[in-house]
Structures are given as structure tokens and as C-alpha cells.
Amino acid sequence: xxxxxCEQTAGCTGCSGSRGVCGKGQDTxxxxxxxxxxxxxxxxxxxxxxxxxxxxxxxxxxxxxTLTNVNFDNDSIRELIRRAEEEKEKLIxxxxxxxxxxxxxxxFDMESLWGDNEDIRSLKSLILFGIRGMAAYAYHAMxxxxxxxxxxxxxxxxxxxxxxxxxxxxxxxxxxxxGEVNLKCMAMLDRANxxxxxxxxxxxxxxxxxxxxxxxxxxHDLKDLEELLRQTEGKGINIYTHGEMxxxxxxxxxxxxxxLRGNFGTAWQNQQKxxxxxxxxxxxxxxxxxxxxxxxxxxxxxTAAVAYPGLKHIHAVGGRKDFTPVIERALELGGYSxxxxxxxxxxxxxxxxxxxxxxxLSAADKLIEAVNxxxxxxxxxxxxxxxxxxxxxxxxxxxxxxPDDTVILTLACGKYRFNDLDLGxxxxxxRLMDMGQCxxxxxxxxxxAALAEAFGCQVNDLPLTMVLxxxxxxxxxxxxxxxxxxxxxxxxxxxxxxxxxxNVLGYLVENYNIxxxxxxxxxxxxxxxxx
Ligand code: SF4
Ligand code: SF3
Numbered sequence: 001x002x003x004x005x006c007e008q009t010a011g012c013t014g015c016s017g018s019r020g021v022c023g024k025g026q027d028t029x030x031x032x033x034x035x036x037x038x039x040x041x042x043x044x045x046x047x048x049x050x051x052x053x054x055x056x057x058x059x060x061x062x063x064x065x066t067l068t069n070v071n072f073d074n075d076s077i078r079e080l081i082r083r084a085e086e087e088k089e090k091l092i093x094x095x096x097x098x099x100x101x102x103x104x105x106x107x108f109d110m111e112s113l114w115g116d117n118e119d120i121r122s123l124k125s126l127i128l129f130g131i132r133g134m135a136a137y138a139y140h141a142m143x144x145x146x147x148x149x150x151x152x153x154x155x156x157x158x159x160x161x162x163x164x165x166x167x168x169x170x171x172x173x174x175x176x177x178x179g180e181v182n183l184k185c186m187a188m189l190d191r192a193n194x195x196x197x198x199x200x201x202x203x204x205x206x207x208x209x210x211x212x213x214x215x216x217x218x219x220h221d222l223k224d225l226e227e228l229l230r231q232t233e234g235k236g237i238n239i240y241t242h243g244e245m246x247x248x249x250x251x252x253x254x255x256x257x258x259x260l261r262g263n264f265g266t267a268w269q270n271q272q273k274x275x276x277x278x279x280x281x282x283x284x285x286x287x288x289x290x291x292x293x294x295x296x297x298x299x300x301x302x303t304a305a306v307a308y309p310g311l312k313h314i315h316a317v318g319g320r321k322d323f324t325p326v327i328e329r330a331l332e333l334g335g336y337s338x339x340x341x342x343x344x345x346x347x348x349x350x351x352x353x354x355x356x357x358x359x360x361l362s363a364a365d366k367l368i369e370a371v372n373x374x375x376x377x378x379x380x381x382x383x384x385x386x387x388x389x390x391x392x393x394x395x396x397x398x399x400x401x402x403p404d405d406t407v408i409l410t411l412a413c414g415k416y417r418f419n420d421l422d423l424g425x426x427x428x429x430x431r432l433m434d435m436g437q438c439x440x441x442x443x444x445x446x447x448x449a450a451l452a453e454a455f456g457c458q459v460n461d462l463p464l465t466m467v468l469x470x471x472x473x474x475x476x477x478x479x480x481x482x483x484x485x486x487x488x489x490x491x492x493x494x495x496x497x498x499x500x501x502x503n504v505l506g507y508l509v510e511n512y513n514i515x516x517x518x519x520x521x522x523x524x525x526x527x528x529x530x531x
Contacts, residue, residue, distance in 0.1 A: 001029035002114045004498040005129050006068040007387055007471045013498050022069055023291040031077040032066045033110035036128070038084040039063065041107035043159035045091040055087045056152045060142065063135035063155070064305040068472040069268070069288035073307035108163040122501035123171035124162045126476065129499070130178040131158045133477035136220070136286065137182070137189045137439050139305065143223040146192040154181040172507075179480030186442035186481070190357075193222055198252030200356040200436065205249045206262040207342040207349055207420070209280075210238050213335045215326060216264045216278070218242035218271075219285030220437055222254065224303055224321070228283065229257040231323045237330050240264040240280075242271075243288070244413050247436040250354025266345055266416040267386035275300070281330040283314075283323070287472060288413075299333060301326045344420025345396070351419040355409070355433035357443035361450055363429060368454050370427025371463065376407055378528060379451075379464040381444050382418075383411040383435075384478075385471030391494040392417065395469055397520035399423070399432070403528070407431050409447070412438035414469040441478045445485065460488050465527045467491040467517070483512055491527075493517030 001024075004014035008021045018026050039062045042055060062080050065071040092105050113124055131154075138151055154177065161174045194200070215237060217225050225248050229239055238261045241248055246263050248254050265274040268288035275282060275296040282299060284306045292300050292311065303314040303321060314321050343349055360367070370376040382399055386392065392414075399408050399418040405426055410419065415434055423431035435443050452459045466482065468475070468490055476497070482490060489512075496505065496516055508514045517523060 001026035003029050005125070005132075005473060007385070007495060007497070008389055009498050012495055024072060028072055028074055028077065031074055031081065032071075034107075035062050035077055035081050035084065036066060037107040037110050038081055038088065040159045040163035041105060042084060042088045042091065043156045044108075044163060045088050045095075045105040046156050047104075047160070049091045051091065051156070055091065056155065057142070058084050058087050059155045059159070060135045060138050061305060063132045064139050065307075067132050067136055067287055067305075067474075069290065070286065070305050071307045072289070072291065073309050075309075076307040076313075113162065118501040119168060119503045120166070120171065122499055122504040123168065123175055125499035126175045126480065126504070127158050127171065127178055128162050129473040130175070130182065130477040130480050131155055133472070133474035134178070134182045134185050136305075136474055137185045137477075140221055140223070140439075141185070141189045141192040143221060143304075144192040144196050146188050148184060148188045151181055151185045151188065154178075175480065176484050178477060179482070179484030182477040183442065183445065183481045183484065186439050186478075189439050190442050193251070194356075194358075197222060197226070197254050199358045200247065200250035200354040201252070201359055202352055202430075203250045203255065203354040204350055204352050205241075205246065207264070207344060207351070208262060209240060209264055209336055209340050209342065210261055211336055211338050212236060212238065213330045213333065214238040214240055214261075214264075214280040215330045216240045216242045216275075216280055216282045217245050217285065218268075218282065219287065219306070220244045220439070221285035221304060222248055222251070224283070224285040226254060227321055228323050228326070229254065229260055232259060232327055233257065235327060235331075237327060238335075242282070243268050244286070244437050246351070247353045247434065247440070250356070250436070263351070264342065267413040269386060269388040279333045279335050281326050281333065283326055299329055301329070345417055346420050348420025348422065351434065352430070352432075353419075353434040353436065355430075355435050356440060357435070357446040357450075360409075360433065360435070360443075360447050364450060364454065366428055367451075370429060371455075373427070375405065375427030376429070377403065377405040377463065378531065379407050379409060379462070380527075381409045381411075381464065381466045381468075382414070383409070383441065383444070383466075384414045384438070384469035385475050386413045386416055386469070387471040387494070389494055392469065394493060394517055394520055395467070398467060398524065401520050401524055403524075404431070407433065409433050409435055409444060411435040411440045411444060412475075438474050438478060441481070445481070448487075459485070463531060465489065465491065467493075467523070469493055470497070483508070486512075488513045489515065491515050491517050491523055 241263045284302045396417040
């Protein structure tokens with residue numbers, strides 16, 4: 001196997017041998033490559049042939065399934081391969097009986113990509129990993145009935161490019177277009193979430209678990225959470241968010257369920273510790289799933305693109321999901337016998353979420369005034385993924401050491417490093433504002449654009465610095481979106497992606513001044529000195 005798509009890749013170069021650092025086995029990695037190869041085959045076969053809704057669905061599902069920490073289950077990947085082959089066959093029925101094959105519609109062999117010239121491999125990886133992340137967002141929007149033809153068409157274009165012989169001149173524009181289209185995709189998901197569940201508003205969320213049966217829901221899919229809330233109503237079961245599901249508390253239509261009680265646990269990499277002997281059931285709607293330990297595997301359920309051998313999967317039948325097995329397991333386990341307090345990483349008992357772009361921009365006047373009268377000196381967007389590697393305490397240190405006249409905007413699961421801290425206020429505004437999930441990077445872009453307009457400058461001239469942490473492929477598409485918008489001086493950590501070749505990294509540094517993080521103290525000093 002060869003895989004280097006995530007930040008924890010072995011030796012900062014690539015996972016090989018029998019198992020990746022994430023626990024993905026070589027057989028699974030090979031099947032994921034095979035699936036990607038068929039998806040490229042579909043993109044090739046779509047040239048001149050009309051695709052249907054089901055063709056695009058398998059592309060989106062197939063890409064999502066290959067994201068880090070989503071699908072470890074060979075049988076379900078084989079089923080995706082079967083469905084993908086079937087869709088391809090529908091596009092090119094004549095080819096199956098052809099006596100002189102031209103290889104134009106063949107599946108792609110991913111080995112040829114992994115063994116390619118390192119710059120080509122790097123650019124193609126940026127495209128492929130970027131669309132894997134984007135597919136996750138398109139999938140959530142699709143679940144709520146939202147689609148965008150331009151986004152859908154781009155999946156074919158990008159997959160085609162990955163399978164195509166091409167130089168930097170051909171591939172670089174596709175890399176940048178991935179960022180551009182991902183912005184549209186995140187905007188679509190923002191519309192889907194807010195039109196379905198209302199505009200998020202700042203909401204306090206506690207880390208305690210009440211007495212009695214409960215279910216912990218993790219991942220990014222609000223539709224699955226809503227369905228579970230509906231099915232557990234009046235059953236004496238409480239629901240707790242976990243990981244990236246935390247911002248769900250801020251949506252009016254989800255908050256309206258009184259049994260959506262609080263948040264359990266922190267970011268994904270702590271799950272093996274936090275779920276030990278948990279007296280409740282856990283539902284994974286997306287990444288990040290870690291191989292479950294025996295002490296809790298019998299209470300973990302997966303749905304949608306997530307799968308792991310031996311874990312019970314909740315399938316959609318006729319567009320509906322029946323969560324009865326999860327509910328029954330939660331009732332069997334019974335929960336804690338009394339209210340049990342937990343804390344965040346820094347000992348805090350609660351957090352506040354729900355500072356989406358609407359909430360922040362509704363306080364725009366206050367914010368502008370605070371900047372003008374120097375009550376707020378600088379904004380930091382400290383956002384992105386969390387992860388297991390040491391060195392990520394940089395982000396906690398950074399937030400703790402940021403001066404009192406600075407404001408921290410945050411999003412995604414990396415915020416668990418500091419979201420239980422009480423940072424007080426600056427200019428009458430909270431100094432720490434949680435904008436939501438990783439896809440709410442769209443909101444951060446909107447806020448930055450609105451501030452630039454208000455101050456009559458470019459986003460790069462604002463007193464705003466992005467300090468990002470990456471782990472998986474959603475962070476890749478978000479980074480590409482920021483680059484597409486021309487945002488410079490991004491601080492990126494905890495380490496740089498293994499799939500950036502020296503030349504490609506050189507290009508990004510030269511054109512966007514991407515900077516690897518150093519120490520919180522040094523970086524803060526440098527950023528504030530450059531103001
Ligand atoms: Fe390794 Fe990450 Fe790939 Fe898993 S997803 S095999 S940890 S590079
Ligand atoms: Fe986290 Fe896995 Fe990326 Fe949506 S849940 S941000 S790592």
C-alpha cells in the first residue's frame with residue numbers, strides 16, 4: 001500500500017507496509033485505490049456521454065469513502081466499486097462488446113500516480129485530496145436536497161485531470177479551480193444547513209452528561225442528527241454531540257429538541273480513551289472514526305459513508321434511516337446513574353458555539369468601532385483539524401498567549417484545544433468565537449470579505465491572520481479555497497503535507513507566502529510586529 005493523504009502519515013513521508021498509522025490495512029488501501037481508479041474511469045467515460053444523478057452520486061459517495069478515518073470496511077468498498085462499474089457500464093454500453101479497445105474509458109491504475117514524477121504526483125494529489133474533502137461537503141448538502149451543477153461537473157473534470165498525462169501548466173489551474181469550486185460547495189452547504197435548520201446563534205453548551213440513557217453523535221451530518229433527535233423524542237434518551245457535531249447546538253431547529261443536552265468528549269483523537277466503557281451508544285455520521293477498542297466496540301454504530309468491519313451500520317432504506325438498533329442499545333446500557341461532570345482539555349466545564357457569519361456580521365458596527373478605537377488590535381482565525389501528533393499544543397499556547405486586545409475566531413475540531421477557556425471580551429465582543437464546523441470556513445471568508453469592504457482594503461491588508469491546523473482532506477480543499485481567494489501569509493501546521501513536493505511548496509511559498517508554524521511565542525511576535 002501507499003498512502004500519504006493525511007497529516008499523521010508515517011515518517012512524514014507516506015504509509016506503506018501492511019497498515020497505515022490510522023489503522024487502514026493494505027487490503028483496504030488497495031481497494032480504495034481501485035475505487036478511485038474506477039471513478040476516474042467514469043470521468044473518462046463521461047466525455048461525450050450524458051451522466052445521470054446516480055452517476056454523480058457514486059462519484060461523491062466514492063470520493064467521500066476514501067477520506068481519512070471514514071471507511072475501513074472492505075465489503076462496503078467492494079460494493080461501491082461494483083456500483084461504480086455499473087454506472088460506468090451505463091455510460092459506455094457499446095465498449096463492452098467492442099473488438100478493438102482504445103483504452104479511452106479504462107479505469108486508472110493509482111500505482112502509476114504514486115510512482116509518478118514528484119511534482120506531477122504532488123499537483124494531482126492536491127486535486128484528488130481536495131475533491132475528496134469537497135465530496136464530503138457535497139454529500140451533506142445532497143442529504144438535505146441541495147445540489148449545484150457546477151460543483152457536480154467539476155468532480156468529473158478533476159478526476160479526469162488526475163488520470164491524464166499533464167504537466168504543471170495543465171494541472172496547476174485545476175488545483176486552483178478546486179479551491180474556487182469548493183467555495184461554491186461550502187456556500188451551498190451553508191445554505192442547506194441554514195435554510196433547513198435556521199441561522200445559528202451563540203449558544204452555551206455544557207460538558208456534563210445527565211443521568212439515564214444517552215446517545216453520543218459525532219461527525220458532520222446534521223440530517224442524521226436531526227433524524228435521531230426525532231426518533232428518540234419522548235423515549236427518555238438524551239443526545240450529546242461529540243467532535244464536529246458540537247456546532248449543531250446553535251441551530252434553532254435542532255436546539256428546539258430539549259433532549260439535545262450537551263457535548264460529550266473532545267476531538268476525534270481522544271475517542272479511544274473517552275469511549276472506554278461508555279454507558280451509552282455512539283453514532284458516527286462521518287470522520288473521524290478510529291479503530292474501536294473492545295471495551296466499547298459493541299456500542300458503536302456507523303451510518304452514511306462511515307464503515308468499519310464488525311460495527312453495526314445503519315443503512316438508508318427508501319431514503320429513511322431507522323435508528324432503532326442505536327436506541328435499543330442506549331436503553332440497554334442505561335447511561336450514568338447520576339449527572340456526571342466532564343471538562344474540556346483545560347478544565348473548563350462549558351463552551352460557547354454558534355458565532356456563524358450571520359451572528360458576527362450582525363455585530364459588524366460594534367466590531368468596526370472596536371477596531372477603530374483600538375479595543376481590538378488583531379483577529380486570528382485559529383482553525384482546522386485536531387490530531388494525535390505532539391506539537392499541536394502550539395494552538396493552545398497560541399490562543400492562551402494572544403494579547404487581550406486580540407480576538408480569536410475558530411472552527412473545526414482543532415478548537416477543542418482551547419474552546420473551554422474563558423478569554424473574556426475585547427471591545428464588548430467575546431474574545432473567542434466558535435464559527436462552527438470546518439465547512440463553516442465559508443463563514444470566515446464572508447466575515448473577512450465584509451471587514452475588508454468596511455475598511456476599504458484588501459483581505460490581506462486586514463489586521464487578520466489565519467493560523468491553520470490540518471489533518472485530513474477537508475482541510476486541503478479549504479486551504480485551496482483560501483489560496484484561490486489570494487489569501488497570503490497563512491501559518492500552517494503542525495507539519496506541512498507530505499504530498500507537497502519541494503517545487504510545489506516553493507510555488508506556494510513564493511506566491512502566497514505560506515509559513516510553517518514555529519512556536520506560539522515567535523509566531524505571535526512576528527505577526528504583531530508585521531501589523
Ligand atoms: Fe496513513 Fe493517513 Fe493514509 Fe491512514 S489516511 S494510511 S494514516 S496517510
Ligand atoms: Fe476534525 Fe476529523 Fe478535520 Fe471537520 S473530525 S475537522 S479532523
